[in-house]
Each structure stands twice: as C-alpha cells, then as structure tokens.
Amino acid sequence: MAKSKKLTTSAGAPVSNNQKSLTAGNRGPVLMQDYKLLEKLAHQNRERIPERVVHANGWGAMGTFTVTNDISKYTRAKVFSEVGKQTEILSRFSTVAGEAGAADTERDVRGFSLKFYTEEGNWDMVGNNTPVFFIRDGYKFPDFIHTQKRHPKTNLRSNEAMWDFWSLTPESLHQVTILMSDRGIPTAPMFMNGYGSHTYSFWNNDGERFWVKFHFKTQQGHQHYTNAEAATVIGETREKYQEELYGAIEKGEFPKWKLMVQIMPETDAEKTPYNPFDLTRVWPHGDYPLLEVGILELNKNPENYFQYVENAAYSPSNIVPGIGFSPDKVLQARIFSYADAHRYRLGTHYEALPANAAKTEVNHYHKDGAMRFFSNDFGNPDAYYEPNTKNGPVEDPSVEEPPMKIDGDITRYEDQDQLGDYKQPGDLFRLFNDEQKQRLFNNIAAAMQGVSLEIIEKQLAHFDKADPAYGAGVRKALNL
Numbered sequence: 001m002a003k004s005k006k007l008t009t010s011a012g013a014p015v016s017n018n019q020k021s022l023t024a025g026n027r028g029p030v031l032m033q034d035y036k037l038l039e040k041l042a043h044q045n046r047e048r049i050p051e052r053v054v055h056a057n058g059w060g061a062m063g064t065f066t067v068t069n070d071i072s073k074y075t076r077a078k079v080f081s082e083v084g085k086q087t088e089i090l091s092r093f094s095t096v097a098g099e100a101g102a103a104d105t106e107r108d109v110r111g112f113s114l115k116f117y118t119e120e121g122n123w124d125m126v127g128n129n130t131p132v133f134f135i136r137d138g139y140k141f142p143d144f145i146h147t148q149k150r151h152p153k154t155n156l157r158s159n160e161a162m163w164d165f166w167s168l169t170p171e172s173l174h175q176v177t178i179l180m181s182d183r184g185i186p187t188a189p190m191f192m193n194g195y196g197s198h199t200y201s202f203w204n205n206d207g208e209r210f211w212v213k214f215h216f217k218t219q220q221g222h223q224h225y226t227n228a229e230a231a232t233v234i235g236e237t238r239e240k241y242q243e244e245l246y247g248a249i250e251k252g253e254f255p256k257w258k259l260m261v262q263i264m265p266e267t268d269a270e271k272t273p274y275n276p277f278d279l280t281r282v283w284p285h286g287d288y289p290l291l292e293v294g295i296l297e298l299n300k301n302p303e304n305y306f307q308y309v310e311n312a313a314y315s316p317s318n319i320v321p322g323i324g325f326s327p328d329k330v331l332q333a334r335i336f337s338y339a340d341a342h343r344y345r346l347g348t349h350y351e352a353l354p355a356n357a358a359k360t361e362v363n364h365y366h367k368d369g370a371m372r373f374f375s376n377d378f379g380n381p382d383a384y385y386e387p388n389t390k391n392g393p394v395e396d397p398s399v400e401e402p403p404m405k406i407d408g409d410i411t412r413y414e415d416q417d418q419l420g421d422y423k424q425p426g427d428l429f430r431l432f433n434d435e436q437k438q439r440l441f442n443n444i445a446a447a448m449q450g451v452s453l454e455i456i457e458k459q460l461a462h463f464d465k466a467d468p469a470y471g472a473g474v475r476k477a478l479n480l
C-alpha cells in the first residue's frame with residue numbers, strides 16, 4: 001500500500017493530532033492556542049458560497065466539441081474553422097427554481113450551459129432545454145423569478161403567484177406550453193435538447209453579419225417522466241440526474257448532442273412576420289432550416305464537483321471573434337446580470353478559477369482585489385497601465401465586429417409583431433397527438449391546484465386564443 005501523505009495545516013505545517021483537543025488538565029478547558037482546531041472549525045464555517053439565485057441545483061461534466069460541417073462562410077470563429085477541429089468544453093445543466101439539493105426530477109425548465117475553451121478565449125453558450133422563454137424583456141426577470149421561488153410569508157412555492165404572473169403576461173404562453181408538455185420533466189440531462197434560445201450573430205472575414213440560433217439535439221432520444229413517474233422517482237432518490245449523468249460517463253457511455261444552427265441573413269430581420277430577436281418566438285424550421293455544425297460529447301467527470309460545477313461561471317457576455325450579440329432585450333440584460341452574479345458569488349477574479357480560466361493566454365490590465373492569486377499575467381511589471389511604451393499588451397483592431405445599423409427613436413416600445421403571442425404556442429399544441437394533449441391538460445390542471453378562479457379564467461382565455469381545443473381541454477381537466 002502506498003505511504004499516506006502527511007496531514008498539514010492550510011499553511012503547510014504538519015499536524016501532530018487530528019482527534020484530540022489540547023486541554024489544560026484531563027478535564028480542563030480547550031486552549032486557544034490549539035490553532036489547528038480553530039482553523040478546522042473556521043474552515044467548516046466557510047464551506048458554502050452563496051448559491052445561485054436561479055439555477056442553483058446543477059450537474060456537469062467535461063467533454064469535447066468536434067466540427068463535422070464547415071460553416072466558416074458564416075463565421076470567422078476559430079472554434080468552427082475546419083472539419084475535425086476539436087475544442088474542450090465544460091457543461092452544466094440545472095433546474096431553474098429549486099435550491100441546491102432540490103429534487104432533480106421536478107417539472108421545470110432546465111439550464112443547458114456550455115463553456116467552449118477556444119483558442120481565442122472562452123465562448124459561453126448559456127442556454128436552456130427550451131427554444132423560448134417566459135418573458136421578452138429583462139425588466140420582467142426578477143418579478144418572474146419571484147413567482148417561481150418561495151412566498152415571503154409561507155416560505156412555500158405558490159401556484160397562485162405563478163399563474164397570476166403568467167395570466168398577466170401572455171408572452172409566457174409559448175414557454176408555459178412547453179413546460180407543461182411531456183418535455184417538462186426530462187429523465188436526465190442526456191435525454192433533452194439544448195438551445196441557445198436567444199438570437200446571436202455570426203460575422204465572417206468579409207465583414208458580413210448573419211443572425212443565428214443554436215440548437216443542440218440529443219442523440220440519446222427524448223425521454224421524459226409523467227408527473228406520477230417523477231413523484232415515484234423523487235420518493236426513491238432526489239439525486240436522479242447526478243446519478244444518471246455521472247454514472248453514464250463512468251461507464252463509458254458518453255452522451256452526445258448534434259449542434260445545428262439556423263442562419264438568417266442580416267437584412268431578413270426586417271422582413272419576418274415575427275420579431276426574430278424576441279425570446280418568446282422561434283424561427284420556424286420551414287423558414288430557416290437546421291444546418292449541422294458538429295458533435296458535442298461529454299466524456300469526463302470532474303475530479304471535484306465544487307471546483308468545476310459549483311465554481312463554473314457561465315455568462316452570455318463571453319463571446320469570441322466571429323460570434324456576436326443581437327438586439328434581443330433579454331440577452332442584453334443577461335450580458336450584465338450573469339457576469340455580475342459571478343462577481344458577487346465567486347469574487348472579482350472568478351474568471352481565473354480553474355473551471356473558468358481560458359486555455360489561451362490571458363492579458364489584461366485589471367489589477368488587484370480579493371483572491372488575486374495570479375501574478376502579472378504577461379510577465380512585464382512595468383506595463384501596468386495602458387497605453388504604455390513598455391511593451392504591454394495592445395488592442396487588436398482586426399477583431400472589431402462589423403458595424404450594426406440601428407434605425408429608430410429611443411423610447412419604450414410596445415412589443416408587437418404581426419404574429420402576436422398566440423400563434424406559435426398554438427402551432428406547438430397542434431403538433432401534439434391526442435395523448436400528448438391530454439397529458440398537457442392534466443399537467444396544467446395539476447399545476448393550477450389552489451389557484452383563484454379569476455386567475456384561472458384569465459389564463460383559460462389565453463389557451464382559447466392559442467387554440468380553442470387547448471382551452472376546452474384544460475377546462476375539462478379542471479372540471480369547469
């Protein structure tokens with residue numbers, strides 16, 4: 001057997017005894033000078049960091065992304081530069097509402113986040129398992145999340161609050177329909193799609209811009225629990241996703257997703273009947289077909305969950321040359337709020353933690369601050385400001401995005417497009433077969449238990465507008 005390593009304090013001094021306190025006499029009090037005991041207790045008090053306000057409960061693994069189709073005519077991003085190119089990634093999946101340790105198989109949207117460690121810095125794809133979201137404006141995000149979290153007095157989740165908000169926010173109907181459909185409870189992260197959800201942009205070496213949607217299609221097939229099955233699973237284990245994802249990778253059964261993109265020429269954005277930057281809308285496949293890009297494979301469990309899954313800090317602000325943003329209002333809000341959340345939760349220099357550190361050279365002039373544990377990055381202590389004559393890092397104008405033309409007055413616009421909030425939820429409803437529709441009705445009725453009739457009526461009017469059969473089915477399931 002290998003010889004055990006010597007136990008030390010966090011300062012590296014050997015520890016003589018890790019079982020018994022230092023006391024004055026056989027029954028006497030403990031001495032303050034037993035600093036090893038103090039250090040041990042103090043560390044235990046600091047083993048938690050603030051959990052994420054949303055997406056606290058998560059599971060993740062490392063893997064590789066391999067390009068299978070050349071899309072370099074749309075983007076100069078090096079991650080997509082040639083067929084066969086491989087990039088390391090770190091994934092994290094999550095539920096939205098539950099706290100850390102909540103049961104994994106609750107009905108909820110799932111987060112689907114990927115960090116691509118590209119040769120031009122980290123690109124974060126911070127998506128969900130749904131192509132749309134409940135709201136189309138960042139103003140609504142904190143209020144929406146409050147309805148998903150605990151009531152301030154009862155400290156319980158509130159169906160009343162959820163449906164009150166949704167019924168007053170018709171733009172939520174598309175996402176509500178997905179959430180209440182079969183896909184509302186995937187059996188494990190491997191059995192669901194991932195979507196960038198927002199519209200992003202690509203730009204190529206000729207300065208052309210395209211709008212883009214990212215879709216990660218599960219190669220394991222879709223698998224979902226009904227409410228009853230999920231209740232049984234939760235009775236047996238609350239950790240189903242961790243068991244499934246970790247277990248599959250340990251067994252060498254590596255989950256895969258096919259990355260597909262929808263590409264829209266820049267000027268088409270003015271012509272579509274739907275606002276292509278509205279997070280509550282999809283681009284119909286018939287209009288913008290899916291184009292294969294590559295394969296994502298998860299093939300390694302992190303050695304330390306906290307270091308690589310809890311410390312993983314994804315932000316839509318992390319883009320690389322060739323990938324850009326869009327006017328999507330929720331995306332614009334997330335560009336601020338995600339990086340801000342990590343600075344609060346992990347600290348100023350969170351990007352230097354192992355999970356987040358780019359695999360390429362990092363050269364910046366940000367200075368000190370809590371946990372500045374890396375030295376002057378580029379090895380020249382005289383170049384600590386910019387511009388300088390000390391050979392410090394300099395900007396590279398060649399990676400400037402092509403200019404984007406904006407036309408319009410600054411004001412707070414009504415969110416209207418020709419499509420309205422009911423067409424696409426109705427289209428989805430009409431895709432379901434009779435059994436799927438019946439499960440949708442039952443799931444909604446179950447989620448409406450205890451909700452005021454006035455709120456239910458308001459919501460039923462939205463279902464009616466999406467499709468009369470939708471409203472009628474829910475009414476029947478509610479015995480109304």
Ligand code: NDP
Pocket residue numbers: 131178181182183193217282283284285286423424425427428431
């Ligand atoms: P298509 O018939 O071309 O595609 C239907 C899409 O619906 C497929 O992507 C399918 O995903 C997905 N889907 C099937 N069941 C569900 C469900 N319970 N929850 C979420 N998605 C589901 O349709 P269109 O592109 O013309 O769009 C019709 C409707 O399909 C839309 O209004 C939208 O609600 C939904 N949809 C559209 C997407 C898009 O990007 N166009 C993406 C996802 C949903 P899969 O291929 O994995 O089976």
